[in-house]
Amino acid sequence: EAEVAQSPRYKITEKSQAVAFWCDPISGHATLYWYRQILGQGPELLVQFQDESVVDDSQLPKDRFSAERLKGVDSTLKIQPAELGDSAMYLCASSLDPGRSYNEQFFGPGTRLTVL
């Protein structure tokens, strides 16, 4: 069964360092999402891609966060510099058909980030 892949699964870093997370969506899925899930809360959308284009990054802290999906397949989310408040689970999800009003989102296992 096809799955969304994410790496690393766990990352510990010191504040002010740079970190990067990778996501490989299910093959053929045009839409890719990055969510941040702070402990005790539900996931919040950071950025949404349609193929290689950003559709929504209104909740992305652009002073320190960046995301790219250069070839419209896999994606990288970067934080530079990391702050203590960035400690969270970062979830990637993908969905199939951009032309429909609803597409089921399939989630990866997430990357657990701890900033010391």
Next chain:
Amino acid sequence: AQSVTQPDIHITVSEGASLELRCNYSYGATPYLFWYVQSPGQGLQLLLKYFSGDTLVQGIKGFEAEFKRSQSSFNLRKPSVHWSDAAEYFCAVHSNTGNQFYFGTGTSLTVIP
């Protein structure tokens, strides 16, 4: 604006007992509603979804949920809980503009023998 409220942060039930997890939503139109489950250290798995029609929807793992428009609720139920059901459960509403989800804060379920 869309929002989801899960009033129970944590619930403990005995194995074999029935379960109901509460979810209330705020949405301007007919909502698309979902329940996801998240096991420790894992991503989210879809349990069930409601778009329209029959207000009682069946999902995986023996779960069901009932949409009640008058109460703006979409509560999740299971008649007999198994120890493997211990996890975090999230209710979500879908915005049909942009295919975006708005999640509740989750309910943590503990199952005791």
